[in-house]
Amino acid sequence: MAEVIVAETFLIAWRRLGELPAEPLPWLFGTARRVLANHVRYTKRRSRHGDTIPLEYLEVGDPVSSPADQVADRQAFITAFAAIRAEDREVLALVGWDGLSSREAAEVLGCTTTAFSLRLHRARRRLLKKMATYGHSLGEGGEEPRPCQTPDAAEAP
Numbered sequence: 001m002a003e004v005i006v007a008e009t010f011l012i013a014w015r016r017l018g019e020l021p022a023e024p025l026p027w028l029f030g031t032a033r034r035v036l037a038n039h040v041r042y043t044k045r046r047s048r049h050g051d052t053i054p055l056e057y058l059e060v061g062d063p064v065s066s067p068a069d070q071v072a073d074r075q076a077f078i079t080a081f082a083a084i085r086a087e088d089r090e091v092l093a094l095v096g097w098d099g100l101s102s103r104e105a106a107e108v109l110g111c112t113t114t115a116f117s118l119r120l121h122r123a124r125r126r127l128l129k130k131m132a133t134y135g136h137s138l139g140e141g142g143e144e145p146r147p148c149q150t151p152d153a154a155e156a157p
Contacts, residue, residue: 001039004039005032005035005036005039006032008035009028009031009032009035010028012031012035013027013028013031023104025100025104026100026104026105026107026108027107029094029098029100029104029108030107030108030109030110033090033108033109069137072135072137073136073137075134076131076134076135076136077131077136079130079134080127080130080131080133080134080136081127081130083130083134084123084126084127084130085126087119087123088119088122088123088126088127089123090109091105091109091116091119091120091123092120092123092124092127094108094109095120102116102117102120105120
């Protein structure tokens, strides 16, 4: 299915080549998001059960902790990530996995940078609470990690 989404996204980009912004990545992500949403709606109409997208595993290595602790933390993260709202997962993925700045991610979602930053802050907070609920160690000594700066925070005047 990913191949179909990518193919349709680039077909749309090709058809609108003259309209593409100078930095096309956020535009492509936004287009792919809408193409995926259309496919999901179509699939749900065709099937009562719909398709589920499996959660991708995050490869994280920590040489200090034991393998058993790593597995437990990884499982707690996966469970917590799956337990938060889809909107929160999307916000976190745009910044954490896709590497977009807050400005670019806001463009993908069609909102202001301020609104996106607020969504990101709330999504991180909800994820941390879920991780604690599911037994994640939350870093060294069981303390919550300090809040991360958004990529645009360093760029702000």
